[in-house]
Amino acid sequence: MRDLFNSYKAVPAFGPVARPAGLGISVDLTGFEGALFVFQSGAMGAVAGTYTWKLQESSVVGGAGAYTDVAAEDVLGGPTVVFDQAVGADANATKKLGYIGKQRYVKVFSTEATAGVPTSIVGASAVLGRPRHAPVA
Numbered sequence: 176m177r178d179l180f181n182s183y184k185a186v187p188a189f190g191p192v193a194r195p196a197g198l199g200i201s202v203d204l205t206g207f208e209g210a211l212f213v214f215q216s217g218a219m220g221a222v223a224g225t226y227t228w229k230l231q232e233s234s235v236v237g238g239a240g241a242y243t244d245v246a247a248e249d250v251l252g253g254p255t256v257v258f259d260q261a262v263g264a265d266a267n268a269t270k271k272l273g274y275i276g277k278q279r280y281v282k283v284f285s286t287e288a289t290a291g292v293p294t295s296i297v298g299a300s301a302v303l304g305r306p307r308h309a310p311v312a
Contacts, residue, residue: 181310191298249276261285
């Protein structure tokens with residue numbers, strides 16, 4: 176039986192920041208057949224803010240114009256996840272999206288809707304799975 180440590184690779188997808196908005200870090204899926212994106216929030220601030228996260232993909236690494244939204248059939252648990260400061264259950268919460276598309280590069284994209292300056296911290300990591308060769312580094 177293989178242990179999980181040598182079968183998965185975790186990489187950053189969006190550093191934990193207050194007021195996350197825009198594109199995350201390019202995640203290169205070379206050598207893997209899928210990815211799980213894990214989003215985590217910290218304590219929610221007093222100012223109401225909503226963060227909507229989706230996945231974008233590209234065959235080449237590049238800026239904002241290189242990526243397009245992932246088709247709904249290639250996102251498990253989605254197409255989006257939402258953290259809403261007005262919802263107490265979204266504080267210190269974890270949510271996830273699975274990617275089963277065919278592109279080499281995937282990014283998370285966050286949009287913010289707020290009525291002030293929110294203070295929530297939200298970030299994301301990618302767990303690359305189904306490696307073509309194991310163990311993984």
